[in-house]
Amino acid sequence: MKIFNITTDTCELKHIDSIFNYLNESLNDEWGLYVRRHNQEDFKLETKYGICIILSAEGHSYIPPEVKNMKVFMNYPPKNNNTFPHFFNPNDFVKIPNLFELQLGTAKWFNTKHDIDINERMYDISFIGQYDPYTRVDFYKCAIDLKTKIDRSYIHFYEGWNNGIGSEKYSEIMSQTKIALVPYGSASLDTFRFYEAMSCGCVVMSINQNNYEFMNGCPYLKLPNWNPGLIKECIQSISQKDFSALSLQSRKFWETNLSPKASASFILNKIKEN
Numbered sequence: 001m002k003i004f005n006i007t008t009d010t011c012e013l014k015h016i017d018s019i020f021n022y023l024n025e026s027l028n029d030e031w032g033l034y035v036r037r038h039n040q041e042d043f044k045l046e047t048k049y050g051i052c053i054i055l056s057a058e059g060h061s062y063i064p065p066e067v068k069n070m071k072v073f074m075n076y077p078p079k080n081n082n083t084f085p086h087f088f089n090p091n092d093f094v095k096i097p098n099l100f101e102l103q104l105g106t107a108k109w110f111n112t113k114h115d116i117d118i119n120e121r122m123y124d125i126s127f128i129g130q131y132d133p134y135t136r137v138d139f140y141k142c143a144i145d146l147k148t149k150i151d152r153s154y155i156h157f158y159e160g161w162n163n164g165i166g167s168e169k170y171s172e173i174m175s176q177t178k179i180a181l182v183p184y185g186s187a188s189l190d191t192f193r194f195y196e197a198m199s200c201g202c203v204v205m206s207i208n209q210n211n212y213e214f215m216n217g218c219p220y221l222k223l224p225n226w227n228p229g230l231i232k233e234c235i236q237s238i239s240q241k242d243f244s245a246l247s248l249q250s251r252k253f254w255e256t257n258l259s260p261k262a263s264a265s266f267i268l269n270k271i272k273e274n
Contacts, residue, residue, distance in 0.1 A: 001027040002047055005035040011192070012055055012075070015105030018260030019267070023051070026268055034070065038062040045069050051267060053102060058187040060087045063096060071271055073102035076188055084134065088189045090210045100270050101212045103263045107192045109167035112199040113175035118247035119240045122176040125205075125231070126154040128165060129193065132186040139183040142226035146181075149232055175200045178243060179235060182206040183226070194220075195258055201251035203243065205231065214257045214266055219249040 001024040005016065020033050032047035038057035042065045050070035054062070057074060061082035064072050078094045079087050086092070106112060127143050140157065147155040154173050156165060174180065180197035182204050189210055197204045204220040223230065238246070256262055
């Protein structure tokens with residue numbers, strides 16, 4: 001298989017490279033993998049068959065012209081209403097032939113560690129990320145409240161995207177976390193944090209996730225809202241045995257549904273179906 005990737009500086013790079021390596025095991029040089037951002041020039045087919053991956057279209061509004069002659073996969077597929085706050089609706093996708101969702105994966109600088117027993121981890125809860133005055137107001141109030149009520153917590157807000165404590169420390173804290181608090185991303189419902197937490201075998205707490213096909217049966221703990229009392233009560237009700245089971249479920253779901261290998265399998269299945 002051949003690859004045409006013009007996004008070599010993106011945070012999705014490691015995930016995309018791994019997807020390609022898995023696809024390359026099943027597809028010959030008649031196939032090409034074409035990777036670009038939504039704001040880069042569209043691809044012309046240079047191989048007999050093509051698979052296109054579109055990155056960075058967080059507004060859920062972009063429809064790639066490549067759908068005319070390739071199967072196209074997007075982290076942020078278009079929604080019927082792409083204005084704030086409507087694109088946070090998890091069920092409002094536009095149905096377009098040849099266009100499919102794709103797993104976001106972990107950021108290229110994230111170092112997944114899942115071998116630390118969840119009952120021996122340092123933090124009961126954690127969140128490290130930017131404060132967004134549009135999508136994370138309720139979450140911010142909740143997290144700050146939890147910081148004062150749960151001793152074994154790591155809550156850290158900063159300004160600007162990816163402007164926090166550094167990738168090595170962030171990765172280490174996530175691997176030492178029992179429950180990862182995962183609010184919406186600042187520009188989309190999707191967020192790398194969800195994938196990173198699942199890859200580390202954390203128990204993930206969130207509100208809604210997009211109803212992507214590959215998210216069916218995802219074992220995250222779904223909250224009705226960001227209520228600190230409810231979260232604290234939930235933590236206190238989970239036994240060590242339950243934490244171990246939930247952690248294994250998260251890690252297994254990462255491997256079977258969200259990992260690069262799972263992404264490649266999802267792509268191959270869509271090619272066969274269509």
